[in-house]
Amino acid sequence: MKIAIVTDSSYGKGKLYDNLYIAPLLINLDGTESIEDNPEFTKEKFLTLIKKNSLKTSQTPIGKIIELYDNLLKEYDQIVVCGLAKSLSGQHNGYLLAAEEPQFKDKVFIINSNGVSIILEHEIALIVDLIGQGKTGPEILAEINAINNAYQCYILPKSWDTFVKSGRISRIKAILVTTLKINIVLKVQDDKIVFDSKHRGFFASVKFIVNSLKEVCSTDMIDVAYGYLDDETVEKVKEIITTAGFKINLWSELPKTILVNTGPETLAFSIWKK
Numbered sequence: 540m541k542i543a544i545v546t547d548s549s550y551g552k553g554k555l556y557d558n559l560y561i562a563p564l565l566i567n568l569d570g571t572e573s574i575e576d577n578p579e580f581t582k583e584k585f586l587t588l589i590k591k592n593s594l595k596t597s598q599t600p601i602g603k604i605i606e607l608y609d610n611l612l613k614e615y616d617q618i619v620v621c622g623l624a625k626s627l628s629g630q631h632n633g634y635l636l637a638a639e640e641p642q643f644k645d646k647v648f649i650i651n652s653n654g655v656s657i658i659l660e661h662e663i664a665l666i667v668d669l670i671g672q673g674k675t676g677p678e679i680l681a682e683i684n685a686i687n688n689a690y691q692c693y694i695l696p697k698s699w700d701t702f703v704k705s706g707r708i709s710r711i712k713a714i715l716v717t718t719l720k721i722n723i724v725l726k727v728q729d730d731k732i733v734f735d736s737k738h739r740g741f742f743a744s745v746k747f748i749v750n751s752l753k754e755v756c757s758t759d760m761i762d763v764a765y766g767y768l769d770d771e772t773v774e775k776v777k778e779i780i781t782t783a784g785f786k787i788n789l790w791s792e793l794p795k796t797i798l799v800n801t802g803p804e805t806l807a808f809s810i811w812k813k
Contacts, residue, residue: 542670542679543615545607546663547599547630548576549623549655551764551794556667558615562599562607562622564630564796568592576796585795586767586803594799598630604637608647617676620649621662621683623796626731627655648676653687654727655797657762657789657809662687689812691755692727693748697741697768697804724748725801727809745776748808749783756810762789766798766805776806 547562554561563575566585569592574580576596588594611618620638625631631651638647652662662683669679722744726735738744752761761780765773780787793805 540617540673540675541615542617542619542676543611544663544666544670545611545618545620545622545634546659547622549628549630549794549796550659550663551656551792551797552660553578556663558670559663559667560607560611562604562630564599564623564628565597566795566799567595567597569594573597576794580795582767582795585798589799589803596628596796596799598628598633601633601637604633605640608637608640608643612643612646616646618643618647619666619670619676619679620647621652621659621666623655623659624653625651626653646676648680650680650683651687652683654690654692654809656764656793656807657791658690658692660789660791661690661762661811686811690727690809691752691812692807692809693735693751694725694727694732694801695722695741695744695748695806695808696725696801697722697766697772697806698802741772742775742779745779745806746783749780749785752808752810753783753785755812756785757812758810759784759786760788760810761785762791762809762811763787764789764791764793764807766793766801767803768806 544559548564563577565573566576567573568588608618620634622634623630634649638649652659666679669682720740721737722741723737724735724744725732738747793807798805
């Protein structure tokens with residue numbers, strides 16, 4: 540049996556596997572233009588836009604998803620979909636609605652990954668392994684759904700500029716927290732991104748996150764996703780991680796569709812509990 544995997548650009552890694560296909564999310568420019576988040580939308584283009592504009596994201600049009608399913612089922616017997624968490628976007632509902640077309644009955648199986656970026660990277664690697672073991676779409680769905688909440692993840696934006704542009708915090712508040720060198724730590728909890736804590740200094744925040752994960756981690760492996768940070772910051776972050784006794788498993792760039800909401804200078808850290 541041939542099985543295709545469908546994800547979206549919140550995965551952030553490109554086409555790592557021959558049977559992996561990526562539905563591009565959209566990045567919206569001040570309500571006037573929509574840009575597909577595909578390989579042609581480069582890091583340089585993204586940084587130029589986000590510095591000057593308030594960007595937003597939106598889901599892949601359902602018609603595009605239906606077209607993707609149709610084309611894949613000409614070559615594959617089944618499709619397993621593992622994309623952006625349903626709590627973060629309408630993308631998941633788009634996958635479900637497209638799959639309601641009668642020609643996709645018992646052929647398209649949709650996982651709620653409950654995550655993005657390094658969470659998707661971990662789960663898609665597992666799906667590839669399960670396909671290699673000869674598992675079917677329903678079997679893969681059951682196995683991934685059984686572990687898709689078994690992680691803990693923190694997000695650390697370094698700058699407040701993107702939050703100000705989007706109107707999520709006032710410019711006065713941003714100036715105040717920047718002057719006091721306060722960083723806010725966010726946490727993925729119950730499929731949502733919520734406030735966790737605040738700390739004086741970026742690296743103090745990194746230490747807090749790493750130590751918090753160490754307390755609940757049953758292994759010494761940690762996954763890290765990063766935005767556009769300078770080399771000195773990257774090396775300091777790696778030093779904090781290794782000093783805490785962790786080994787870096789995944790070290791991956793955060794996808795642009797996440798950086799639109801958190802800012803280019805962002806880090807994410809996650810561990811798997813099983």
